[in-house]
Amino acid sequence: MRFSKFIVVAAGIAAIASAAAAQQAAMPAYKGIGTPATKQEIQAEDISISREGKGLPPGSGSAKEGAGIFAEKCAVCHGVNGEGAKIGPALVTDKNAHESLTTMKPVRSLAAYWPYATMVWDYIHRAMPRNQGGTLAPNEVYALTAFILYKNGIVQESDVLDQKTLPNVHMPNRDGFVPARLEDISDEHKRGCKQGICP
Amino acid sequence: MNPKKPTRRLFLKNGAALAGLALGAPAVAKSVEGADAPLERVDQLHQHGERSHFVDSIRHGSINNPERHLPDEPRAFGLTSPIQDSSGMVTPASLHFVISHGYEPPDINPKEHRLLIHGMVDRPMTLSVDDIKRLPSVSKFHFIECHGNSTTGGLGGPQRVSPDATAQDTHGYTSCSQWTGVMLSLILEQAGLQKSGTWIVAEGADDYKHSKSIPIGKAMDDALVAYAQNGEPVRPEQGFPLRLVVPGFQGINNVKWLHRINVVDEPYMGMMEVTRYPRLMPDGKSRWFEFELGPKSVITRPSGGHHLQGPGFYEITGLAWSGGGTIRRVEVSTDGGKIWKDAKMQDPILRKAHTRFTIPWNWDGGEAMLMSRCTDDNGVVQPSLAEVAKIWGTDPDFFKKTTLITSDMNAIQPWKVNADGSIKNAIF
Numbered sequence: 165m166r167f168s169k170f171i172v173v174a175a176g177i178a179a180i181a182s183a184a185a186a187q188q189a190a191m192p193a194y195k196g197i198g199t200p201a202t203k204q205e206i207q208a209e210d211i212s213i214s215r216e217g218k219g220l221p222p223g224s225g226s227a228k229e230g231a232g233i234f235a236e237k238c239a240v241c242h243g244v245n246g247e248g249a250k251i252g253p254a255l256v257t258d259k260n261a262h263e264s265l266t267t268m269k270p271v272r273s274l275a276a277y278w279p280y281a282t283m284v285w286d287y288i289h290r291a292m293p294r295n296q297g298g299t300l301a302p303n304e305v306y307a308l309t310a311f312i313l314y315k316n317g318i319v320q321e322s323d324v325l326d327q328k329t330l331p332n333v334h335m336p337n338r339d340g341f342v343p344a345r346l347e348d349i350s351d352e353h354k355r356g357c358k359q360g361i362c363p
Numbered sequence: 364m365n366p367k368k369p370t371r372r373l374f375l376k377n378g379a380a381l382a383g384l385a386l387g388a389p390a391v392a393k394s395v396e397g398a399d400a401p402l403e404r405v406d407q408l409h410q411h412g413e414r415s416h417f418v419d420s421i422r423h424g425s426i427n428n429p430e431r432h433l434p435d436e437p438r439a440f441g442l443t444s445p446i447q448d449s450s451g452m453v454t455p456a457s458l459h460f461v462i463s464h465g466y467e468p469p470d471i472n473p474k475e476h477r478l479l480i481h482g483m484v485d486r487p488m489t490l491s492v493d494d495i496k497r498l499p500s501v502s503k504f505h506f507i508e509c510h511g512n513s514t515t516g517g518l519g520g521p522q523r524v525s526p527d528a529t530a531q532d533t534h535g536y537t538s539c540s541q542w543t544g545v546m547l548s549l550i551l552e553q554a555g556l557q558k559s560g561t562w563i564v565a566e567g568a569d570d571y572k573h574s575k576s577i578p579i580g581k582a583m584d585d586a587l588v589a590y591a592q593n594g595e596p597v598r599p600e601q602g603f604p605l606r607l608v609v610p611g612f613q614g615i616n617n618v619k620w621l622h623r624i625n626v627v628d629e630p631y632m633g634m635m636e637v638t639r640y641p642r643l644m645p646d647g648k649s650r651w652f653e654f655e656l657g658p659k660s661v662i663t664r665p666s667g668g669h670h671l672q673g674p675g676f677y678e679i680t681g682l683a684w685s686g687g688g689t690i691r692r693v694e695v696s697t698d699g700g701k702i703w704k705d706a707k708m709q710d711p712i713l714r715k716a717h718t719r720f721t722i723p724w725n726w727d728g729g730e731a732m733l734m735s736r737c738t739d740d741n742g743v744v745q746p747s748l749a750e751v752a753k754i755w756g757t758d759p760d761f762f763k764k765t766t767l768i769t770s771d772m773n774a775i776q777p778w779k780v781n782a783d784g785s786i787k788n789a790i791f
Contacts, residue, residue, distance in 0.1 A: 192488075192554070194499075197497055197498060198480075198486075198488035198554070199489050199491075199494075200487065201479055201481055206487055209479050209622075210481065210623075211566075212564050212574065212627070212631050214632075215632050248434065248437075250437060251438060252437070254435070265643060266646065268761075268764045269766050270766070270767060271435075272435055272639070278637070279632065280637075282632070283637065283638070286634070287571075290572040291571035291572060294570070295570050297572060298572075340649055341641065341649050341650075342649065346629050346630060349578075350561065350580065350652075351578075351580075352653070352654055352655055357653060358657070359658065359746065359773060360653055360654075360657045360771035360773070361642070361650075361754050361755065362650040362653050
């Protein structure tokens with residue numbers, strides 16, 4: 165009897181100890197430093213969009229809707245047809261711009277160079293219009309993305325872009341990057357990079 | 364004595380002081396008009412030192428110079444550090460190079476600034492600058508170098524290849540500071556880094572919210588969140604109040620005005636890192652997410668634009684650095700690479716920091732070709748231009764013709780000394 169009691173007590177102590185250990189693992193090493201971030205706080209700040217569209221908010225837009233927004237908010241810097249001006253780079257370039265990448269004067273434009281359409285959404289959303297980044301509503305960003313891609317001949321005028329369709333837009337230079345597989349990117353030594361130059 | 368006229372900056376300072384004193388003593392008002400200017404200047408030197416007005420070394424670059432605007436980034440500008448005037452291995456913060464992708468530094472109140480850590484962490488949290496200053500600190504000397512430093516093409520290319528180029532024109536996009544802050548690994552552990560987190564996305568609070576993907580291995584190795592540079596708060600154009608320092612990696616990784624770190628499981632395709640910084644090779648394919656900068660050195664004195672007064676003794680001195688580690692050896696040639704002699708390296712010699720080297724030289728008054736090459740502790744030797752071309756899979760002519768930024772250009776830099784004492788850039 166006394167023996168079994170001892171076992172119960174020992175088990176109790178062990179349980180307390182393991183609970184304490186679990187709690188310790190959940191505690192930061194340096195007490196009283198940092199404030200837990202709430203979901204709302206994170207949501208308000210988190211503008212990261214992955215290449216597959218992780219992080220894209222609900223909403224949608226087409227080139228037709230984007231045309232008016234572009235004329236109102238973008239054309240002043242990027243030109244009425246997105247041809248570029250003193251402040252904003254060209255957003256619309258020749259169909260053959262992609263072929264320039266093997267020449268001595270490569271055009272690294274959005275249509276000729278950017279690998280993912282989600283990046284267009286991300287950049288407009290975080291940075292545009294200049295000095296007013298974050299002020300466009302998701303629908304406006306979808307519409308502007310559609311308009312720019314349409315002007316470059318990458319989507320149709322009537323195509324509606326949203327969380328699902330945008331990541332599926334195929335950019336002309338999608339396969340222009342080495343290494344192709346994302347999981348091969350992080351280790352430069354495995355990639356055989358030397359002196360900052362990767363084969 | 365004829366003290367220099369108070370600069371506009373001093374005048375503005377006085378204006379601010381006046382406002383602060385709420386129409387203070389008449390003596391102050393008098394000084395604004397210049398009557399007490401000498402005394403005023405001494406006062407300010409005592410409060411916050413300024414260099415001698417006989418020293419005129421400055422950053423220079425391409426702000427408002429239409430000829431140097433990139434068509435795909437028309438408002439970008441870069442300011443190079445005057446390394447031809449440098450001594451030792453530390454760059455004064457006021458002369459640290461600056462690259463801007465078209466925006467002025469944000470004016471951030473450090474009391475309101477927060478760093479958010481979220482994503483694949485157990486305890487997403489915000490840290491104030493004061494929180495970060497309470498954590499165990501480190502002070503480390505590290506260089507930061509733009510991947511486009513020494514490029515023969517693109518922004519700065521024409522200046523870099525000109526025979527009249529100075530070391531500032533050829534190699535001015537590198538600087539070295541003592542950074543004080545907290546190891547990023549400590550901050551990520553404080554937030555409870557999860558095993559699934561394989562990358563971080565670091566983001567700045569600037570107007571285009573620059574974001575950069577960095578592998579977790581590097582983040583947990585030697586990256587730090589810096590709040591001080593060379594003993595003072597990080598300067599606004601360098602990222603005040605917080606800057607991520609990622610030793611040895613291309614400059615773009617050192618996110619200024621750091622306000623958010625998202626722990627994720629793949630690289631996120633930030634605009635700058637994916638559309639401007641990949642190495643577009645002659646075959647039209649790009650190598651993306653290159654990080655580590657190779658070994659590089661340059662003779663800073665005597666160098667392009669300097670003028671030798673006459674035959675006799677000169678100390679040759681310069682800087683060497685490598686993103687791969689510590690500089691183990693620097694060699695100098697005065698005859699265009701026929702004979703190489705070991706230079707002396709000055710303490711401190713530190714990982715991923717500028718290392719100052721010197722070697723004595725007696726100039727006989729004839730033509731000479733000054734070059735330096737370094738070796739890091741991985742045994743990697745700084746290449747010649749021909750060797751760089753080989754690594755790129757092209758010929759040296761490519762570097763003359765291309766309009767591309769030839770990133771990570773670490774070719775040996777030759778300076779031609781003419782019989783009249785003039786010194787010219789001889790990269791081509």
